[in-house]
Amino acid sequence: MMLSLRSLAKTYPNGVEALGALNLDILAGEIVAVIGGSGCGKSTLLRLISGLESATRGQVKIHGEQVMAPHPLINLIFQEPRLLPWLTVEQNICFGIRHLDRLEQGRRLRAVLQQVQLQSYEKRLPKELSGGQAQRVAIARALITQPEVLLLDEPFSALDAMTRASLQDHLLEIWRDAGPTIVIVTHDIEEAAALAHRVVVMQPSPGRILEEIDMDLPLPRHELDLEPYKKRIRAALRRSLASTDQPELNLNEAISNRRVFS
């Protein structure tokens, strides 16, 4: 088992019960999409797995070893690129491998630049990049550390549809090449259905898993009919929303997180 979450719970100091006793096992190389209404604890879940936040109860284990703090085999990609504005693209990407020798850094840099299609952008500063390019740099910065677990928190939601589609393809290529375990939080049913082996639908207050939907289709899925799967995800989401205090919101509004960047 790559990742195993046991009775994972998080209550923030302000008393908000963001997660309550969540159990989830994730296999090596599996792609899991987490979907759910805004505020149902998706980001909290990723922050706990990444070690950025510590659990109130329960535990996260990677290869059976408990995650207490940010772990070298786990990397988290945020919704915003969060590049360091004073570093060039190249320096940003190599931020996590500064300790390696220059030769190895250069070798890995060329490989990831190729993967995210950013050759010839190395010397630019973050302020000189578009949103999609910046997010690709953020992905490259995570990839270059060769993580076994890649966590992505709504990584493409601030991007336009075209860029989003191309970055989804990139992500699948990366998965095919390096085979990391991927947990991606999304509010996009289409995205979840297109990328994941398993879709986890969450429910709020406290955050927990309502349903897990196995997507037994090969990847990539460009030519496949995803409608039946999307239907099941949609149905599960409706049930998840029915339990909230805003059931009158339509589905897309409720799960879209565009204005809430946390």
Add this chain to the structure above:
Amino acid sequence: MTTTDLLAAKERELRSSRAPRSWRPAVGAPLAAVLLPVLGFLVWQILVSSGLASGRLVPPPSRILYALWQLQKTGELYHHLLATVGRVLFGFLAGAVAGILLGGVTGYFRLARRLLDPTLQALRAIPSIAWVPLFILWFGIFETSKVALIAVGVFFPVYLGVSASLSSVDRKIVEVGRIFRLSGFDLVRRILFPAILPALVVSLRTGLGLGWMFVVAAEFMGASEGLGYLLVDGQQLGKPDQIVAAILVFAILGKFSDGLLVLLTAPLTAWQDNFRREQE
């Protein structure tokens, strides 16, 4: 004419009207900067030369320049200038280093902030000139007390700037550091310090400005050399031209040192995505 011709003509017209505009700001900015003082000097000179104003208490530019020339010829100007610059330099260095260190400690460690910041804020509320008698008792009337006063003036803006900007560094960027498992010192060196650099530069500039202010105060309290001494001397001997000459030198020194600071630190903050990058 076809539509394409029309469009091409229009474009040429737009280009030609745009082209000359590009050099104007570059040449215009320095010109605009000195326009007002030069104009003022000219008007005053004309008024005095034509006898419309006496110029006894406010000497015309020609007399000021003459006074400057005299001071320069005897080597006095150089001597006084060096004394003042030296004091500001040492005071600035001492104040800035202390400000950065204490600001860093209080900005980074919450405990240190709780312990130190209230006291420092209280000390800041004291008008710095009030320290003068005490500094003279402690350090004597010579250089040390003067440098100490300047250092106090420089210290507070730098301390405040560093401490405040450090505790308001974007949590999101700090989390990036944590994801990549940066330890305490690396976090400071690779994330916190670069992040506060722009604010640090601003506070250093403020501090330097105060340094020039305080050197005058320091030199008023009994100095036998320095530009402040020239001021006092000019007052006691009734030489307004010498006073204005010294003020002029202060203005030039202040502007020049600030420009130098901006120039030296510009490469460090070039990454900022500013609304407007103004050449200064």
